[in-house]
Amino acid sequence: MSEEAESSGYKGAALRALKKAGCQVGDLIRITKCGKAYEGILIPRSETADAEHVVVKLKSGYNIGIRITPDVEIERVGKGAKPAFASPPLPEQKPELPRVVILSTGGTIASRVDYRTGAVRSALSASDLYGVVPELADIARVETEIVFSLYSENLTQQHWSQLAQRVAEHIARGVDGVVVAHGTDTMAYTAAALSFALQNLPVPVILVGAQRSSDRPSSDAATNLIAAVQAAARAPFAEVAIAMHETVSDTSIVITRGTKVRKCHTSRRDTFKPVNATPLARVHDSEVSMLTSEYQKRDPAKKLVLKPNFSDAVALVKFYPGLDPAVIDWYVERGCKAILLEGTGLGHVSKYCFSAIDNAVKRGVLVALASQCIWGRVNMNVYDTGRDLLALGVEPTEDMFPETALVKLMWIFGQTSDPAEAKRLLKANIAGEFSPRTLPEEFGFQGGDSHGN
Amino acid sequence: MEIDYAKIGLKVGLEIHQQLNTRAKLFCGCPPALFKEEPEITFLRRLRPTQSELGQVDPAAFFEFQKGVKILYEANRATSCLVEMDEEPPHPLNMEAVEAVLTAALMMNMQPIDEVHVMRKTVIDGSNTTGFQRTCIIASDGWIKVGEKTIPIQAASLEEDAARKTGEEDGGKIIRYRIDRLGIPLIEVATAPVIYSPAEAEEVAFAIGRILRDTCKAMRGLGTIRQDLNVSLPNGALMEIKGVQELELISKVVKYEVQRQLVLISIKEELNKRGIKKDALQQQFIDVTEVFKQTRCKVIRKALDKGCGILAVKLPLFSGILKRELIPNVRFGTELADRARFWGRVGGIFHTDEMPAYGITAAEVAALRKATGAGEEDAVVFVADNEENARDALKAVVERAQEALEGVPAETRTAKEDGTTRYMRPRPGAARMYPETDIPPVRLTAELIEKVKAHLPEPAEKKVKRLMREYGLNEKLAKQIVDSEYGLLFESVVRESNVAATTVAAFLTETLKSLKREGIAIEKVTDNQIRDLFKAVGAGEIAKEAASDVFVWLSKNEGKSCQEAAAALGLKMLSKAELAALIDRVIAENRNVVDKLGAKAFGTLMGVVMREVRGKADPTVVNTLLKERLANR
């Protein structure tokens, strides 16, 4: 078996048997076992699967796994035909349309399925993208760039910096909007990071993802992407925001400020919810409508201020009954510049953590506190514990939920090492992360049985 | 006309789908049940045809997408969760369903697959929220004996049932589907195309159906079993016929399909004789709205009032062809109309072969012919709808007419309740299947297969003999019970109740068969209700003669008990005291007879009493009691 085939998941007995028979993935092979013959195309195998089975795609289209035992015979019947994909011609660019650049960080916002082997290939060149989502050609002149090819859980502070710089360069070139295709798991962290790093934006920066992968007909990827490009091209605001499904229906896409949005469900399409905020805008029937009057206006004359640095010397400690305060000491020893406590309720952690916190503050670590309730505002004046924590020097973080507060601390220590300046920045409203008023409807979310056609 | 099916080369393959009565659906914890009430949850979706590696998309699918067709899904909390809504990944494969399929597969001498891989079969008509149906092969390469013939069974698969269509709105732009049925496990059994006559198709389907029932996991009732047929003739085409709901319909569907193909072949010969060439059939659509300005045809009037126009196309030399009957209620014109409905979303078409009719006058027909330049030898098809729909409809009509020159077009057709079939969609290309990566492959271990083998149901012939031996049934009754849907219920009823085995067997076969013939929905009565019914009969609470009345009442009053049935029907058994009082009254009323005949009056009085207590007393008890009262008088 060639190296190509070895990279296709087979190992152990199965790999040896395939090698012996000279079979490669994509070949037509015949496996004879107990007098029965199975003929089909050799399919790659999942890397985590066992080493005892060979997967074949039968003529009927079904895959089956055949256990390799000493009496099994494998024969190579024919060479697999490589699919000849002809890229569709690039549709004519309409010069009157706005320019939007789509930056990809990984995942597959658009993809094709290889029905032959089951492989899913991402379609990220502009022409591929137009082939899969042809509607884009009527919305904007789209350019694409692959910045990273990473699962979103593998992105770190360095990637935020790099991404912010790429966005800034494209804006400097004069695009009318930027779309960032992103895995949904950490998309809200990146959105918050870009919100702090890209200040005084002249045009919108819209992050977009999909909860159902784009190789399936029911994927939300295309609908979300179309809305994101629509908003990047035409929306009147100029902020970093996330565009995703508003409900479980495909009818409306809601756009929410990057510092006020959180992934709240493991699998639903409408997983992104505004926290202590109302959404910025909604895209419905190709129309962008604003849902608030409080937003930064689009203005190409504005000069972008780029502050792309983040510190990784910031930690999050979630309080739970029985937490070992030695964790706090450990972070202090490691040289952490800031620790965000994820406290309970209005902003509390147990008394038995007080001496560790006191030590951290005395050692010059900025200790801040956000609530694990997610919704609502921290208020440490109501109970003794809160007042004691304030007295120890713990900084409350208003109505920021923990992830935004954490990203903000990382960004702050990317800008300064001065504790006083850090405290000033923590209290300043830099990217709409604080809202002075919380309205009653800004809590939780209603289940998605609305379809509003 | 008697057709020699072997001679004309008929080949039929069967695909039998049977819903499985597992505790939960195939990929989630929801119960496999449907709901009738208004939906509690609705949501609107679009399905986007995905591009294959070759850049291809399914033409029918892409057509629907371009027209902006949306799907409105209906759900309730009792029967669906986020999985059916495609808002949560599927849970692992339901092993209870896997075992049920394995059971059937082993009974059909099949070879289990070592490692089962769940696949996604692309289906984007909206019947699956995901845009694909999840399916997997559990076993392959087996056989069953039907009479003397061995029928090869190609595969036994396990798949999820689809959502059911509940309507259309907005001129077909919104299709409603209910997702309660989505995810119910289905076993699919496919035979090789080695069936050569309609009768044989039915026999084979029947034999497979019996095996599936023997697994004890088959759901019962209308809609729980669906047969798909592949029917082909050497000079015709391979036709895929979907959704035959009753076994009894299979031979009729096959017969009709053969007839339809034969007529289409003769139409082709007729058209060739008339010398029509394919390029004479052109997509030249003429606006004939003017012709019908003053029409009294209600359908056209209504369309015109809505601002629609009328578009017509000439089919040269097609006069008389459109009224040719293919099968009952399906003329060649119907085939054109079905295509027009599918591709143009129109309500129907009009054509000159059926004119004058529907309030359309001879003068209008003449004007229509003039406007389209059609002579008497030509046919004209016209449609009243908006321009876009009308164009799509007539385009489809012309394409179908062109296909008639070639003979029989390969299609996917859907079976109606009367055994006829209608156009459903074009035959899909090669199955678009790719792996369901959200579900890990399942190994069918030797231990699992041994376990299933150890619990295989008894083969039918053996069971007949055993029922004869153990329950004293005659061969005919034993066979009927084994062939019926109640083969398994029979034994538990006899075991639990005090009723004679032959009585139970006769009821579950002959009585129910005749009730079904009378139109009673026998599938509405559950196994548990039948058990309770016989317990009540055995306990003397319901007379054996009243059992069928109770059964009929239960079928019409779902969810009620036998006791409620007996009360509603006034069938409550009389107590001994009540019966004695009734007998005394009868004796008193017939004093002269008793006086004259003495003990010999018994026969007459027995008749009178039984007429009064019919269904409310056991004849043997009446007999004893009446003798006693007469003697003690």
Ligand SMILES: [Zn+2]
């Ligand atoms: Zn469910």
